[in-house]
Amino acid sequence: MKTTLLKKTFMALALVVCTTSFAQIDYTFDTDDEGFSVTGPGSSSSHSATTGVLTATTGSGGSNLQLRKSANDIGNPTTLTTVLLDFKNNSNANSLVLQTVSGGVTTIETIAITAADIAEQSYQIDVPAGSTTWIGSFQLRLRFVNTAGNLDGGSIEVNRIQIVDPSTLSIEENTLSAFNLYPNPVKNILNISTNNTISNVAVYDLLGKEVISSNTVKNTLDVSTLSNGVYVIKLTSNKGVATKRFVKE
Incomplete structure (x- = not known):
């Protein structure tokens, strides 16, 4: 009787953990780069993660700076459709493109961002309804660009990236x-x-x-x-x- 009850309890706890684990995906860079890589055209690109900030830098002359994370599972694609980002833009990038790569590069959404920030800014990208590429496991790409030309070699200091259910945001x-x-x-x-x-x-x-x-x-x-x-x-x-x-x- 006790064994059966314990099994049911553990199964219930496991279900709660599995259910809540996909309620939100949170990359905070507290200890490492959370599996993100940095690339982009230009003379060089690099990144480092310390004290909760992922700093990505590209050499001047590059047309874009990309943050990439492979095998990114966003869970339920019908609910986790909002991407929240907190970062300080120390470059002349004025646009941020959300992309996925699964059998080909697909642009999900593009938003304008401020350049040469003196403080961290918060941004929100909403995935359009019915986006067929926002499903399951894929390579997540965040591409920083300057719509008028090449980047100036500045850095992007990313504090946090979240993928959430928009209904949870008041x-x-x-x-x-x-x-x-x-x-x-x-x-x-x-x-x-x-x-x-x-x-x-x-x-x-x-x-x-x-x-x-x-x-x-x-x-x-x-x-x-x-x-x-x-x-x-x-x-x-x-x-x-x-x-x-x-x-x-």
């Missing part, structure tokens, strides 16, 4: 996710750029321990007492709650 989260942090990495004073009214800010280490909390936030936060490393900042405002990561150096 209006408040979308509105507040536009806030920016700079400088990032930061030594002493972290600036918070947002049009919303901040009522509370909290900072957590990667173990989930709250290390800073304040209800009297303007648009700056003193992080000089923190040890070097990666942290998560949580903002509460009149538009809702949102989080982002930053690096203390």
Whole structure:
């Protein structure tokens, strides 16, 4: 009786794990490049992943910079149809192309991005309904280009790439996710750029321990007492709650 009950319990837990594991795909680059490679025409291309940031660089004269991940399984193609990206663009790239490769290169969607950013920006790419190539396992490609010519040899600092179900994104989260942090990495004073009214800010280490909390936030936060490393900042405002990561150096 006990054995049967334990088996049923383990089977239920396994089902929960399998079900929730595909609710969202999250690449955070905390320890490595998450299987992404970097390529593109030009004199050279390289990438490195440290303290939660994937930095991709291409030599000047290249027409594009590509982030590639092979055997990328997005799970249920009918629900995981939104790609969220947080990155700082230190180059003259002004367009980002989402592509898949499975028997041929297929462009899914193209969005405009800002060039020569002074702070990290957040972007969202929605996969068009009925896209037959957004299915199962394929090579995922993110291609950065300058629509007027070649790239200038700058870098792209990618903080996070997520593939999510758009129904899980609330209006408040979308509105507040536009806030920016700079400088990032930061030594002493972290600036918070947002049009919303901040009522509370909290900072957590990667173990989930709250290390800073304040209800009297303007648009700056003193992080000089923190040890070097990666942290998560949580903002509460009149538009809702949102989080982002930053690096203390």
